[in-house]
Amino acid sequence: MTRLPSPLAALLFSLTFLASAAMGAEKPTDKVRPPEGIEIGVSTNEIAITSDFTGADLTIFGTLTNVDEYLQQIGQYDIIVTLEGPRVDTTIRRKERVFGIWINTEQMTFSAVPQSYSMTSTRVIKDITTQQELAALNVGIDHIRLFAANYFGDISALDDFRQAFRRQMLDSGLYQANPGGIRFVSPSLFRATLKLPADVPNGVHMVHAYLFKSGDFLMETKLPLRVVKTGIEQSLTEAAYGNSFLYGLSAVIIALTIGWAGSVIFRKD
Amino acid sequence: MTIYLPIAEMSVNILVILGMGAAVGFLSGMFGVGGGFLITPLLIFYNVPPPIAVATGACLVVASSVSGAISHFRRGTLDLKLGTLLLASGLAGSTAGIGVFAVLRSLGLLDLFISLAYVLLLGTVGTLMLIESLRAMRRLAKNKTVSLNRGGQHNWVHRLPFKMRFKKSKIYLSVLPVITIGFLLGVLTSVMGIGGGFIMVPAMIYFLRVPTGVVIGTSLFQIVFVTAYTTMIQATLNHTVDIILALQLMVAGVVGAQYGVRVGQRLRAEQLRALLALLVLAVGVRLAVDLVLTPKDIYSIVTGGHA
Numbered sequence: 217m218t219r220l221p222s223p224l225a226a227l228l229f230s231l232t233f234l235a236s237a238a239m240g241a242e243k244p245t246d247k248v249r250p251p252e253g254i255e256i257g258v259s260t261n262e263i264a265i266t267s268d269f270t271g272a273d274l275t276i277f278g279t280l281t282n283v284d285e286y287l288q289q290i291g292q293y294d295i296i297v298t299l300e301g302p303r304v305d306t307t308i309r310r311k312e313r314v315f316g317i318w319i320n321t322e323q324m325t326f327s328a329v330p331q332s333y334s335m336t337s338t339r340v341i342k343d344i345t346t347q348q349e350l351a352a353l354n355v356g357i358d359h360i361r362l363f364a365a366n367y368f369g370d371i372s373a374l375d376d377f378r379q380a381f382r383r384q385m386l387d388s389g390l391y392q393a394n395p396g397g398i399r400f401v402s403p404s405l406f407r408a409t410l411k412l413p414a415d416v417p418n419g420v421h422m423v424h425a426y427l428f429k430s431g432d433f434l435m436e437t438k439l440p441l442r443v444v445k446t447g448i449e450q451s452l453t454e455a456a457y458g459n460s461f462l463y464g465l466s467a468v469i470i471a472l473t474i475g476w477a478g479s480v481i482f483r484k485d
Numbered sequence: 486m487t488i489y490l491p492i493a494e495m496s497v498n499i500l501v502i503l504g505m506g507a508a509v510g511f512l513s514g515m516f517g518v519g520g521g522f523l524i525t526p527l528l529i530f531y532n533v534p535p536p537i538a539v540a541t542g543a544c545l546v547v548a549s550s551v552s553g554a555i556s557h558f559r560r561g562t563l564d565l566k567l568g569t570l571l572l573a574s575g576l577a578g579s580t581a582g583i584g585v586f587a588v589l590r591s592l593g594l595l596d597l598f599i600s601l602a603y604v605l606l607l608g609t610v611g612t613l614m615l616i617e618s619l620r621a622m623r624r625l626a627k628n629k630t631v632s633l634n635r636g637g638q639h640n641w642v643h644r645l646p647f648k649m650r651f652k653k654s655k656i657y658l659s660v661l662p663v664i665t666i667g668f669l670l671g672v673l674t675s676v677m678g679i680g681g682g683f684i685m686v687p688a689m690i691y692f693l694r695v696p697t698g699v700v701i702g703t704s705l706f707q708i709v710f711v712t713a714y715t716t717m718i719q720a721t722l723n724h725t726v727d728i729i730l731a732l733q734l735m736v737a738g739v740v741g742a743q744y745g746v747r748v749g750q751r752l753r754a755e756q757l758r759a760l761l762a763l764l765v766l767a768v769g770v771r772l773a774v775d776l777v778l779t780p781k782d783i784y785s786i787v788t789g790g791h792a
Contacts, residue, residue, distance in 0.1 A: 268489060306786060306787070307593075307786070307787040308784055308785070308786050308787070309593045309784065309785050309787065310783055310784050311780060311783040311784075311785075312783070313779075316777055317597070317601075317776045317777060318597075318776065318777075318778075318779070318780055318783070319594070319597055320593040320594060320596075320597065320785070323593055377784070380782070380784035381784070381786060384782065384784065384785075384786050385786070415494070449489050449491040449729070450491070452491045452492075452728060452729065453491040453492065456491070456492055456720065456724050456726070456728075457724055460720055460721045460722075460724055461717075461720075461721050463720050463726070463728070464716060464717040464718070464719070464720025464721050464726060465717065466728070467544050467716055467717075467720055467726050467728050467731060468544070468547060468713045468716050468717055470728070470731075470732065470735070471544050471545070471547035471548040471551070471713070471716070471731065471735060472547060472548070472551050472713070474548045474732075474735045474736060474739055475547065475548035475549060475550070475551035475552050475735070475739060476551055476552055476555065477739075478548075478552060478739030478740070478742070478743070479551075479552030479555070479556070482743040
C-alpha cells in the first residue's frame with residue numbers, strides 16, 4: 217500500500233473531521249459506538265409437519281444490538297433472512313429433438329444445492345446492496361451458487377442450465393422470495409415472515425440473517441432448524457427406503473390378499 | 486378429494502385413481518388380461534413418474550392374476566412343468582430387466598425407453614391382433630370354422646434341439662423357445678410393468694402349440710410369481726413401488742374386473758379381440774404423440790438423494 221501524499225491526506229482528514237463535526241452538531245451525545253449486531257431466535261428448533269401440509273408461514277424474531285436510532289429512523293438498516301434447505305447434488309437434464317423424438321441428451325450436476333430456499337427482506341434485495349455484495353454472500357435466488365463440478369463444456373450452456381434450474385425451482389415453489397416480509401416492531405426488534413413451501417424437504421434447514429447498514433454488509437448470524445415430517449405417508453416413505461425388503465414383501469402380500477379376497481367375495485355360487 | 490402418494494411424491498385425486506383402477510379392472514376382466522399394459526400408460530398420462538408407474542403396475546398385476554391362477558391350479562388346468570420352466574427363465578429375465586432399469590434411470594433415458602417400448606410393443610401387438618380378429622370375423626361371416634390350434638402341423642420351433650417332454654400339454658418341445666419367451670417376458674415385467682399375458686398366450690398357442698386348455702392357467706401361474714418377484718426387487722433396489730397408489734388401484738380393479746367378466750361373457754371372442762386390439766393401438770398412439778410433441782420445458786430436475 218502506498219502512502220497518500222500529505223496534502224491529500226490533510227484534505228481527507230479535514231473532510232472527515234467536517235463530516236463528523238456536522239453529525240456531532242445534530243447529535244451532541246454521539247460518541248464512538250460499538251459495532252451493530254444481529255441475533256435471531258425461533259420458538260422451536262424442530263418443526264413437525266404432517267404430510268398433507270400445504271405450506272405455511274414461519275415467523276422468526278430478531279434483535280439488532282447497538283443500533284443507531286437516527287440511522288434506523290431514516291431506514292439505513294436492512295435485514296435479509298433466508299431459510300436454506302438441506303444441500304444435495306442436483307442433476308438437471310436437457311432434452312433435444314433426435315429423429316423427431318424428444319430425448320434427454322445433456323445433463324449437468326450442481327454440487328450441494330439447497331433443496332429449498334425461502335427468503336424475506338426489509339426491501340427488494342437489489343435496493344439493499346450491490347449485486348457484487350449479494351453474489352459474494354450467496355444471498356438471493358439469483359446468487360445461490362450453482363457449481364457444476366464435472367462440466368467442462370460451453371459456458372453459455374452452463375448459464376442456460378442455471379437459469380432453467382432457478383426457473384423450475386421458483387415455479388415449483390421450492391424457491392421463493394417474499395420481499396418486504398420483515399417488519400420492525402421497535403427500533404431494535406424485528407419480525408421476519410418466511411414462507412415454507414408445501415413440499416418442504418425433510419432434514420436440517422439453516423436460517424441465515426444478514427444485516428446491512430447503508431448498503432454495506434455488517435454481519436451474519438445463523439440458526440439450524442430441523443424439519444420433520446410426520447404421519448402415515450412419512451412412515452411409508454421411511455419404510456420404502458429404510459426397510460425396503462419388508463416394504464416390498466408387504467406390497468406383494470397386500471396384492472395377493474386383495475386379489476384373492478376379491479374372487480372370494482364375488483364368487484358366484 | 487386428494488391423497489398424497491409418498492413414493493411418487495405427488496398429490497392425486499383419489500376419485501381419478503379409483504376410476505382408473507375400476508376401468509382397467511373392468512377391461513382386464515372383460516378381455517382376460519392382467520391390465521399392466523393399460524394401467525402403466527394411464528398413470529404416465531396422469532403425470533405419475535414412469536418408473537413408479539412401471540413398478541406399481543407390476544404390483545397391480547399380482548392382484549389381478551392371483552385369483553385366476555388359484556382357480557386354474559385347483560382345476561388342474563395348467564402344465565406345471567412348462568410353467569416352472571417359464572417361471573425360472575422369467576425370474577432371470579426380470580432380474581436382468583431390473584439391472585437395465587437402474588442403468589437407464591441413471592442415464593436419464595428410462596422415461597424415454599419405457600415410452601418407446603410401449604409404443605413398439607402396443608403398436609405391433611395391436612396391429613397383429615386387429616388383423617387376426619378381422620380375418621376371423623370375415624371367415625365366420627363365410628361360415629367357415631376357425632381353429633386356433635392347427636394340430637399335427639409343425640413349424641421351425643419344433644426342429645430346435647434340447648427337446649423335453651411336457652406330459653400335461655402332450656407336446657415334445659425344445660426348451661430354447663420356452664426359456665426365450667419366459668426370459669423376454671421377465672424383462673418386460675421389470676421395464677414395462679406388465680405381466681405379459683397378452684403376449685404369452687398367443688406365443689404359446691402359435692409358436693409352442695400348447696393346447697388351449699392349459700395355456701391360460703400356465704401363463705397365469707408364471708405371471709403371478711414373476712410379477713410378485715419383480716415387485717419385491719423394484720421395491721428393494723429401486724424404491725419405486727407406491728403402496729398407496731397400488732392399494733387404491735387394486736381395490737377398484739378387483740371390483741371392476743367382476744363386472745368386466747360379465748360383459749365379456751356376452752361378447753364373441755373375435756369381437757373381444759378386435760376391441761382389445763383397438764384399445765391397445767389407441768394407447769400406443771397416445772404415447773407416440775407425447776414423444777413427438779414439444780415438451781413444456783426441455784429441462785428437468787433430478788433430485789439427487791432422498792431424505
